[in-house]
Amino acid sequence: METLESTKLEVIHPMEDVLRMDRIPHIWCPGCGIGLAVTAFSAALEKANIDLNKVSIVSGIGCTGRVAGYVKLDSFHTTHGRAVAFATGIKAANPDIKVVVFSGDGDLIAIGGNHFIHAARRNIDMLVICVNNFIYAMTGGQVAPTTPLKAYATTCPFGCVEPPFNIPYLADSSGAVYVARWTTLHIRRLCNSMTEALHKKGFSVIEVISPCAQYYSRINRLGDGLDMMKFYHDNSEIRHGEDTKNLDIGFQGKIIVGKFVDRERPTYMERYTERLAQIKGAKK
Amino acid sequence: MKAVVQGSHVLMGNHACVEGALAAGCRFLGGYPIAPALEIYERFLERAKEVDATFIQMEDEISALAAVLGASWTGKKSMTVTSGPGLSLMMEHLGLGVMLETPCVIVDIQRVGPSLGMPNRPSQGDMMQARWGSHGDYEIVALSPSSAQDMFDYTIKAFNFSERYRIPVALMADEYVAHVKEEIIIPPFEKIHIEPRRYYDGPHNGYLPFKRDKNYVPRMVDIGKGYRFHVTGLTHDDRGYPIMNEECQEYNVHPLVRKIRDYADSIVEVQESNTEDAEVVIVSYGGTTRAALKAMAQARKSGMKVGSLKLVTVWPFPEKRVVELAKKVKALIVPEMNFGQVVFEVERCSHGYANVIFVPHGEKGAEHTEDLLAVITQAMQENIVRDGIIEYT
Structure with a gap:
């Protein structure tokens, strides 16, 4: 014991410069995938080699909504569903800031669905990371706009009867310039995708399929977090460039992952400043 | 410029x-x-x-x-x-x-x-x-x-x-x-007096987004300046970190109220005319003030001692001034383009010292004075203070 005491080392977390270590332990349950998404994101922030003082992260409400609180950037934990709108204000007021919205499927696609499609349409330069666990987890397992048909949730005790949103298809058809989907098992590919998207100009969306071992898996008897990761291993298929129409996820069905969209469109602020300059020039 | x-x-x-x-x-x-x-x-x-x-x-x-x-x-x-x-x-x-x-x-x-x-x-x-x-x-x-x-x-x-x-x-x-x-x-x-934003200017690692000055107001920093701060809509401490307990609720939210309530005297602003000798005062704000001032001038011409209190700030409500006036006058007349909102505040603050008469000004527009003049004439003759709000019909 004596030797242990005397050799006590100052242990520094490798992600200390991008995570708020004074907030650890985090609130996520054992088996949850959000931590993996944050790990991938932290690594991407370092790999992207960008000025982190100029990156701002905005979250909404829910389990994933807590991410902003753990990442050491100018970070905002805002209202339910409105993270994209809040981030739009930041970007429009100061285009030098790289804005990241990190939130969940319920937050971004249900209550925040309108802001999501309009920011995509305008092509606001921001990266949206949507962690999709198929359920409202923080409130205890209610049905989400992503819950697959027939899956159970506390508010659909006879199985889900609403067809879910296909998030990449929604993003693609609304005008996003970069759309990818990975599961939390594809941690290295997810990290590469995030790094790439951090440099992408325009509305970029990365969907992260993540296990909810506490609610989604328990209600649907899918085992623990590890079992769900095994399921991803056996049932996900990488198909880069796949038409986003084909990316529906059925209950315990195949999950197609990859980078589906990577295109160029002028961003909102590019169009805005260009037009303003034209008008000003014409006046002179 | x-x-x-x-x-x-x-x-x-x-x-x-x-x-x-x-x-x-x-x-x-x-x-x-x-x-x-x-x-x-x-x-x-x-x-x-x-x-x-x-x-x-x-x-x-x-x-x-x-x-x-x-x-x-x-x-x-x-x-x-x-x-x-x-x-x-x-x-x-x-x-x-x-x-x-x-x-x-x-x-x-x-x-x-x-x-x-x-x-x-x-x-x-x-x-x-x-x-x-x-x-x-x-x-x-x-x-x-x-x-x-x-x-x-x-x-x-x-x-x-x-x-x-x-x-x-x-x-x-x-x-x-x-x-x-x-x-x-x-x-x-x-x-033009312009209040600048009050920025924090200490070292980067020492910034606490909700550390309050003596007046309960914390200092701000801008996004992108390297402070790497966190703020949340949840109940939070000085660092902006969520803390879910009653002590933090008191610590966080009470100052939100106190920073305005304790400084209400320096925020509240009213504009008065002819209140020194007034027997009846019209309390108004916004568009209805135009009618109030017209009615006051017309009433003064016919010898009625009418004053006007215009609320520049409706919130925080000028409680002190309203009770002072209530003690001096027979009635406070409150015209509003609604069916009664700010009149409840006037009644609350007049503590039964004067009649509070509500005039629903509604659709007639901001410049209309007939109803006000009728109320003024009535109010001048009233010698007892009645309970509650009297509504002009």
Whole structure:
């Protein structure tokens, strides 16, 4: 014991410069995938080699909504569903800031669905990371706009009867310039995708399929977090460039992952400043 | 300074509001179009290119105020403009603005409600919503302009209050004042008092976003300056980290109330005329002040001692002045373009010392005085104080 005491080392977390270590332990349950998404994101922030003082992260409400609180950037934990709108204000007021919205499927696609499609349409330069666990987890397992048909949730005790949103298809058809989907098992590919998207100009969306071992898996008897990761291993298929129409996820069905969209469109602020300059020039 | 167009102009109230905003340093407008506030957008856009201001039309009023809050954190003075139906949608982010202590201005051109009501008719039906509309405990500052000149002046005041106390401030105008075209005087830039944002200037690693100064107001930093701060709409400590217990609720939220309540005396502003010898005082705000002043002048001509108390700030409510006057006069007459909102505050603060007579001014418009004159004549003859609010019918 004596030797242990005397050799006590100052242990520094490798992600200390991008995570708020004074907030650890985090609130996520054992088996949850959000931590993996944050790990991938932290690594991407370092790999992207960008000025982190100029990156701002905005979250909404829910389990994933807590991410902003753990990442050491100018970070905002805002209202339910409105993270994209809040981030739009930041970007429009100061285009030098790289804005990241990190939130969940319920937050971004249900209550925040309108802001999501309009920011995509305008092509606001921001990266949206949507962690999709198929359920409202923080409130205890209610049905989400992503819950697959027939899956159970506390508010659909006879199985889900609403067809879910296909998030990449929604993003693609609304005008996003970069759309990818990975599961939390594809941690290295997810990290590469995030790094790439951090440099992408325009509305970029990365969907992260993540296990909810506490609610989604328990209600649907899918085992623990590890079992769900095994399921991803056996049932996900990488198909880069796949038409986003084909990316529906059925209950315990195949999950197609990859980078589906990577295109160029002028961003909102590019169009805005260009037009303003034209008008000003014409006046002179 | 292109932002301040010094001199005398004939401007519509809504246009004067834009000039006030630009003079105050506003450089971001996030909004969603709604009658009768549209002229504010149009003029702001016209002027934006001259002063490098940014405008974004969002998908609804919820996102409009969300964008304004985001923009404010980049260091740009920001505002949004709306009317009743939009103000209803903004209540969510009024709360977030209070909790994140984010300076911004919400201009509400009140129209008749409830619901869609009449888009192009004046009303003062949002006064209580501005005060109590968002959930939880908070205090708000709201100003009520009654002329085009006020639209200019009070917009500047609104920005100054929002920066001093780090709160959303409401400019509660009405359709009448928004569309009235009048001469306004814009003073030179040097003569306009502009409250700067109070920034934290200590070391980067020592910044606590909610560490309060003596006046309960914390200091701000801008996004992108390397402070790497966190803020949340959850109950939080000085670091901006969520803490879920009663002690933190008291620690966090009580100062939100106290920073306004304890300083109400320095915020409250009223304009009085003829109150020294008045037997009856008309308490009014916004568009109805125009009728109140007219009625007062007409009554004075026929020998009735009538005074006027115009509420420049409706929130916080000028409690002290109202009770002082109540002790001196027979009656306080409160005309409002609604079926009774601020009159409840007048009654509360008059503590039974004087009759409180409510005049629903409604559809008749801001310049109508017949009903007021009839009430004044009646009130002058009344010698007993009656319980509760007396409603003029």
